[in-house]
Amino acid sequence: LLVVLRALADPERAIGVVAALEGLFFGVSPADLWDASRRGIAFSITRPPLDDEDASARALAQLHEWWLYSQRHPADVLLERILDDSGLLLHAAALPLGEARAGALLHLVESLRADSILGGNGLPDAMARLESVLGADAADSPLRPGRSDAVRVMNLHKAKGLEAEVVMLAAPVDRTVFEPVVHVTRGETGKATGGLLITHRNDSTTRVLAHPPHWAVTQADEAKFAEAEAARLLYVAATRAKRELWVSQCEKQLTDRVKCDDSIWRPLAPVLEEYASPRELRINVAPGRKVVARSAASLAQASDEAAERMRVAATSSLRFVTVTRETKGDEGEQWVGEPTSTERGQGKAWGRAVHRALEAMGRGRTGTSLQSFVRAVAADEELDADQAEALYPLIARTAASPAWLALRATGAPSVELAVMRAESADGITSIMEGVIDAAMLGPDGWRVVDWKTDDVGEEIWSERVDRYARQVGEYARLLTALTGQPATGEVERIV
Template structure:
């Protein structure tokens, strides 16, 4: 089917395929999946090298070798060797900055949002559109994105699951391609016989006058109304071009084989009937010049007159682009009017119909109390991730603390000791005991919710506007206890005095209140408390 689709497109004929796809030909999509797999497993150096060599960054083997010989490590947070030539160093610097930005997106956005942002930043759709399967490839990507959006509700909850789902979609191929040009009604539809059942067209071509050689069945299914029974021949492969050797077969196999052969022949006859009855006005039957022994349409040829009905296919040159033979001139006034019209269209299209906000955007309007000291926001992100790993599953917590600290650049022994001290305090805290005894615990919960003006949650955002808001964020921890749901957010800010701590509590109170309201709106259940956990201090109840 793909061969026919490509040939028709070469002649400028719109095509739509059913029952098959060209996904395997969209190289840009396959490269994008490799990138997503690396973002799922950023410690995988093989995937990182594949990404760096790929079409998105295009770093040559020579540059990769020189980077490695200069002592470079294939990790996005690694330092660039000082003695690496600047032209090569800039390639790695740019690539690593991009990859770290993408990693941050995967951690702080819902999975599908991360997919869209990365695809947009990397230029996936323009790159596919410029390729050999431009419109078809773009149609596939848009359709895949819609499938992921639809499945996001129940099919997966994190980035890793989304990558697995995407990989499964590509390996399985899409059943239908998506038309993005509006030419679908006037397109030639290419489909297999099973897809053609129930459809009709004025003109139908029965193409591909070849089929696989007849091979005796090695199974038989007794198809009954209530249940089916199967009989199978066990074979062993003896060589690439050698027939398989039979190891075992059911008693009376010759009878079962004959019955299955009759069934398969009858199925071919039924499909042949489907093929012959799809055309309203004209039916073209493909045939071979020499013999039609392997032609699936051969029985239909018996009803044709080869002296009258044969249609010789003419040689048609591939069309060349139709450029104007002479220059086209327009008046200045016409150009100005047209330019004005286009600007009006652009201004209308640019006018927002909704707002997109993160919860962190809302609280960032209030200045964060400045306290000198601490190890900076990277330390906070590292501790945040370590606590999240511990809470998710202590059995698999293992030595991930050291790996996470190294990933954020904390390699000194005192960093490990400080992290161990904070984790020890966390495990001895009242919160950890509640987590272990909770009916249900949920960690790192991404959400995106549409809020209309007048909604109670909308009012808490403090927006002086009436546009709908898409509010997104990620809740660190939610536990279901006997009394109901508790929302907990970890904070790793450095503070030295009780007054500084109280300032931090007031600053983050709005965030935890919004999280509680959002959780109630999504689950339609009451959040009985909203709490902040400060490392080095403990729990602070904010709501109610």
Template sequence: YFQRRFTHLLVDEFQDTDPVQAEILAYLTSSNHDEQNWQRCVPNGGSLFLVGDPKQSIYRFRRADIVTYTQVKGIIERTGGEVLTLSRNFRSNSELLTWVNPVFGTLFGNSESKYSPAAVEMHCGRTEAAIGEMSGVHISRIPADLDQEGAAVYDANVIARYIHNSIAEKKTVSRTEGEMKQGRGPCVEAGDFLIVARNKRYLRVYAEALDRLQIKAEVSGGNAFQNIEELKIVLDCLQAVDDANNPIYYVSVLRGPLFGFSDSDLYELKRMGGRFSYTVPVPDGLSDDLSGRFDHVNSRLLQYRLWLRGMPFTAAFKSIASDLGLLARCCSHEDGSIVAGGFLKAVEWMRAESWNFDSATDMITYLENMLAESETDGCNVMPQRGSSVRIMNLHKVKGLEAPVVFLANTSGAYSREPSFHVDRSDDVVRGYLAITKKKGPYQRQSIAKPSNWTGFKDEESKFEEAEEKRLLYVACTRAACQLVLSVASGSRENYSPWTRLHDHIAGLPELQIPVSDGPINRQQPSPPEMSLAAATQQIDDGWTAVRQPTYEVVAAKSAAMKESGDRPSWRVIGDYGHQWGSAIHALLEIRMNRPAAQFERIASQLAAQYDLGLARVAEMLATVDSVANSDIWSRARKSNNIYTEIPFETASPGPIPIPKITRGVIDLCFEEPAGWVIVDYKTDAIQLDDLPNALIHYRPQLAAYAEFWQDLTGHSIAEMGLFFTKLQSYSPLEP
């Protein structure tokens, strides 16, 4: 069946193919349908076309090693296929290739092996329509007396200054005819620069150096979340709220940047018999100021606990972060747009995963794991204006190019013995694992190992050594016009990932950075001269000013319901309060948007989340079924435009001289030929004879929602109504 459907396969970047993918390709093109061993399959003539460069095989750590490439190449050669060698390079100029060819002629050698391909001399196929001044291979030497971090900071500052000067002085690079047709002028811009590091540890340092010179940068291949302090702050807060009996979490919040308690403050609390818990009253004997501060913290943490217990977890997280002002804090950083974007990205990740949270502890665990993510790209909260310098680790850079490329960061190359070896050379794949434990900061001690482990370890070391050379090849062939190599000196040379290139840098020009540029840090204003008392008063006045509200937030429902006065007292039977309503609303939204979902499982999760108990799951499902089987639901399902739980927000003048922001959520809204219909679900436990009063009471809310909808969208409301889930009835109201 599949061979009839896919008669010809073309696979690009074949060197990145793993054994499972190669097996699929072999069976899809095999002329022998009964063959059980993919390595013995014979492809149908003309059915398989592969494009790949074994010199760019760099993903052995995820099974896409050069052995698979060589095996499939061998199948093609044995079965009458043709292997063509491509040697024309359309990316790099001739000046770069004049340096690259002898370098990798030495590193790869003239003959291929199972570890490495043979060198192929590349010929320049690039046709330049405009010749630029930034060209060739240059070096930038790093002083020998710097440690790892100091070397990265120095390197980042030099690169940032070079990029800044090149843009400011309108330096030029060569452009191809195609680039000129795309509107690319000869003068360099930020997007013409690519900074490549062997690993991700100091990527942020390079972004910060560029940011200080107001040059936009995008970081890929690092961990955007690890660098966001605000995520760690909210994690500490969530841990303290979730585990009220753990004094370590509580103290961490008190001493952290949120509330700024000193050790002396904490000592005073203990001295007066207090406990490190927000659920315990503050003891007598503290000063009024200190007692008030502890009361303030405890009241906020108690409020956060209510949110965690009474709201969907992601909503509670957002409410806590908003109350703490963490997004505003993100924006206050020098690279605030990136930090705030990363924070919002984390919130979105949590929202997408929230259906798997059965408790607040699950959410906290997910946030901890997120902060430990090995690779997470950053995200700008504002749309990029203009181009950006790209910064990434070496495994991210394959397939990309730039006019000017920096091989940066002279640290991260450590010699580590292999702990496993995988042999894919035979029909049966075999793996060999050595079990070790950590011994000191840089060594491991063997606990158990296979027989002949020395031979397996040496074999794996040869594969790793060959792949390191291929990584260098990928790095050195990204540049179109200019390649800049950061060169370590002295003992630091042993830790540089670019050391193998040092034998080939003799005679290369050094990067020229004008000394007159001075420090690249932004000028910091000098503090004003004033007395301590005046400075303290100025700080207090500043805090007083920032505490003044600049806008008011009101709930649309609450504002509208003021016209109705107090809610009439229904004859309530059973527990149908806020938590029940939240659970039903959430389940109705899922039922409309995901009709094939496993509702019993989801209802069980919601029952646990809102402390309703699993005994009420059947009642929850029956309630939702009654709505789903109603005429109004049927009308909504027939509509081409339907929205559930749609939030709205609008600004309007308030009773005080600050803007008023009105927010609300429309439960159900859909379009019919006569106009739009809005429906609000009511989960009140009312009786039938309470219905007239309930309609009068809730009418202002629906009228306000209709007015907001018309003002915000320009579309008229043809009908509005209330669906009372307890009565299983829908009551339309005239707009």
């Protein structure tokens, strides 16, 4: 995490960026880095590669995203984003001592949030806080504070000042005592001076090269100090328990004798023999490796079946499609009669304006109210002066057309009628949706009208009208399926 933060703080420093790419977050191999370098990819976070063909490019893109995020958000918010995107918190929680590891990460976020209140909310502050947490000799921060069923594992130095109902002194490994090679003289004023022993080891022989004057005396003093320090740590260990203290001991069965416990807890042996109750740990033999009893053919079949299940799971079982796209067919298809640069019609804004005006007329606007609305629509769609002037006369002609009069004959028509229906075929459910320009339910069923504003030549219009007929026919089919009433459709061209 610290390596990634350093890379984000100095995004143009290639060495830091490469270190982040090779680290735990991305795990890019040296071979991938070499390949990326040969392809001309710059190891810069501010200028990510345009493609994401390999691991290096994808990792640089992710770092670039975090870097942009760091420019707009404080360090604690950035750290939460990194933990979410990378899954580091879950990874830490899944490791041995996972609660302590994950708790330390959350403690870091909370520390940064507290610092941000005082103004320390940048990447340098985050790195300084992380370095202080890594270097601090403090107790771990549990993921779920206050738990009574948790076991905390720590060394003797971290146990200072803490207490628990039950304490176990574990790891009864043999002590290895080394002669001191460093001596420190601690004065009353707090000033310390010292010396060290310089040696050279050759195979099994160690030769002294240099040492301070009177080294034998100072070495003996340092050994006494180390022994006293060990006694102080043993006192700390033995006084942490409120109710029960468990001390582990290990006796080794040698060929000719039993070797007594020689761990750091050995000085407690006399007290344990007099006051403690011995408990012998049960040794659980580790299970052996499982043997695969299946044949190669059955394993191959299982692999094929798993691949098929993955294929089925990856196949979409639900699709959304509009009537317009469904009747158009292939999304990449260009319709026959696509207008040329000199015959494009009035444009999309004109079509939207016409449909909005027709909708207002269908909902009951007439006279000056309709005229005012049409002027507002023309301004909103930013029509030019000629189009704005022609819009209301077009709507007036449409109101007098046989198609509109037929719709109005049996009452007020439904305009801009949204329809949607789910249909299943071959195990896939399709949600078909669309918006009908105008529809009216009469004695003989539904009458559907689809207005078209294509201001193009007759040859192109004759080629387009077949597609439009399929579209309005699909609207009619949906209405019939939804209401149970028959429906017919027609295309009305208004220019």
